[in-house]
Amino acid sequence: MSPFSILLIGLAMSTDAFAAAIGKxxxxxxxxxxxxxxxGLIxxxxxxxxPILGWLLGKAAAVYVQAWDHWIAFAxxxxxxxxxxxxxxGKEDAEPDAAAAGNGNARSFWLLALTGLATSIDAAAIGVGLAFLEVHIGIVALVIGLCTFVMVTIGVLLGSKLGEMAGKRAEVLGGIVLIVIGAGILYEHLGHAPLAG
Known part of the structure; x- marks a missing residue:
């Protein structure tokens, strides 16, 4: 997988967190x-x-599904x-409200952590998919973490100016990027072309 594809994955994975940060x-x-x-740090x-946890789970199952690995990543x-x-x-959900609770106390930290966990489930699934590809999960995880840190920090600072619609549009764009990457992986496999690395 090319560095550009890894960066795109990092940006795509950060869009739902960005939307939640705008709500906050x-x-x-x-x-x-x-x-x-x-x-942003949380x-x-x-x-x-x-994604590392998802990758470990995917690696454990990889030996059983090697013939279908690219189809699984695509799916x-x-x-x-x-x-x-x-x-x-869709409609605005309650996620930004959870992220927007009080500041500077333990309750706020755990609410932010729970919101962060909720927006990172997709990153765990990405990790599962990447377990079937030739990619260094540590680098991918670092890129995802850094992209999320930057996007969430910006989202919080600009939230009052951008409004909630900007965050939702970013999430749509992130979803499109993931589909394009998945289609590219499948195309490389079906075309018998070597994976970019």
Whole structure:
């Protein structure tokens, strides 16, 4: 997998967290930089850990599904992409409200952590799919974590100005990117072309 594809995955994985961060920024009114950085760090760390857990799970099963590995990766990316597009086009859910609860206390930390975990489930599924490909999961996890940190920090700071629709549109775009990457993986496999590495 090429570095550009890894970067695209990192950006796509950060869009749902970005949408949640915009919701938090909207609720906070005028968020401080320290609040934005703290939120970005929590989301980024969680988003970096979950694909590694998914990758470990996928590796455990890889020996049983080697003949279908590219189809599995494609199906996961397609399903996640469609799910993100549906979320982006659907009604606003309660997720931003959970992320927008109080600041600077233990309750706020755990609410942010739970929101970060909820938005990182797709990253775990990505990890499962990547277990069937020739890719260094540590690099992918780091890129996903850094992209999420940056996107969430920006989302919190700009939330009151961008509004919730910007976050939803980003999630739709992220879903489209995942589908395109999945189609590319399947095309390389069916065309007997070597994977970019």
């Amino acid at each position: 920024g909207v609720a906070m009114g005028r968020p401080r930089l320290s609040d934005a950085l703290r939120t 989301f980024g760390v969680i988003e970096a850990i979950t 996961l990316l397609l399903g996640l992409g469609l799910h993100m597009i549906a979320n982006g086009l």
